[in-house]
Amino acid sequence: MSFLAFQGSVELGIIYAIMALGVFISFRTLNMPDLTVDGSFVLGAAVSATLCSGGHPLVGLALAFAAGCLAGSVTALLHTKLNIQPLLSGILVMLGLYSINLRVMDGRANIPLLNKATVFSLLQGTPLENSAALLIPTIILLSMLVLLFLFLKTQFGFVLRATGDNDQMVRALGVNTDRVILIGLALSNGLVALSGSLIAQYQSFADISMGIGMVIIGLASVIIGEVIFGTTPLLRRLVAVILGAMLYRLVIALALELGMAPTDLKLISALIVTLALSMPSIKAYLIFWKKKHSSPYNRKEAGPDADN
């Protein structure tokens, strides 16, 4: 892999890692795979692109985060107040967001940001100009990591983590779990939208279809990271998720390098996540198969009726 391609995927990996932290909140701490992500990622990009065109790119990032929080809150309310299954709540909001995103983007499917001010162009003319693409996402990612870690160590953070484990217990200890889920999904989608808004400014465009499969990429990052880098203690787990996101980007870059068609990427993502999620079952099958065939009665030479 060329150094340029490597550098590019590291930069992308850092930005996507912010999204992966968001997915971590819904998928792991709330134990709720949240499909809102596909929509809220684009929402972030749309809001930020619009504000880069007429406004300030930093305000774009902040408003993208807020818009993501709003989207997550809607999903949470559908689930907790109207008792719609979590997966379906996410799908409904994702679908609705498609139209909303188009409205935010003023009816256009694509907003180019060439020659527009972005957070990256803010450093132009300073000595840091050349490393802006690495520096700015890193600063944002690290501050999100620290804030999220500290948040999960607060009284409310404890309750958020416990809700995914055992919501009945949390209610039995006097906590309104509906509110916990609301705040959890809001923060989760806030981070996702922040990541989307940075991507838009990084690649200088926002596109209505840029969120397709984003939740799967997020899940892949979480799972890959946890499997390779471990889950305890909490800080290690969060760092693992970040490294998982970066590793995922590197794998994709490598696959492209090896001549894979970019259009096949979604299929590869789906396969990676399927494999990761099915690991425990595959392991169990293998152990079962081994046991079955190690039984002396099941061997061919055991007797005339050992034909199975």
Next chain:
Amino acid sequence: MLIIESLSKTFNPGSINEKLALDNITLSLQPGEFLSIIGGNGAGKSTLLNCISGVYPIDQGRIILDSKDISYRPEYQRSRYIGRVFQDPMLGTAFDMSIEENLAIAYARGKTRGLKPGIRKSEAKLFREHLARLELGLEDRMKQKVGLLSGGQRQALTLLMATIVEPRLLLLDEHTAALDPAIAQRVLQLTREIVSRYHLTTIMVTHNMKAALEYGNRTIMMHDGRIILDLQGAEREEMTVEKLVQLFGLKSGAELDNDRLLLI
């Protein structure tokens, strides 16, 4: 303290599975009273606890706790005053969090949970003292995940979590039924210790008749959603398991043929 007035609850009303689980229950508890409830499967014991704690909405009647009508308060609001231990040891704790983190969540019961640190040093010290009193060695494993504990250890921890902030009412729903006899005995002992230390008003559902008579100071028997026997004072002192079985047949008109009721 706790007053239950004409409480009724029907599951699946209007369907073929309709079941009258609680039939016009009236019951009141004095402060510090420790009530044990016995009865066969489907008698309504657990349903009664779940109606008091707000898991199930009630159809009719009223539940008054400390002169406040809590009949229509959501479960989480009632939980500020009511401590609970469930039958399933999995249900009382968060398995992926450490012992001290679980205790910290319990210790904030009734307070606003904000952005203050989850556990302070002074709190960790307090948790350690409480855990030491359980005599299960958990005080040296505070950073370990609860998922690593046995069922009995979890129930003891859940009992501690339910009482670490003194509840106005403690509800124990067959909390030793899923444990092996030795540890069940230990958890019952702990229950007695904690209840008497804080003079907690307590309701304990059990399928063990002996434990029902041995623990607490009042026993009721339920059948088909009704209270068919209310024992206290001298009458309860003289009661034996054999007499209780006879009384059950007399009062319910049914044979006591339930496997789940332990007679020993």
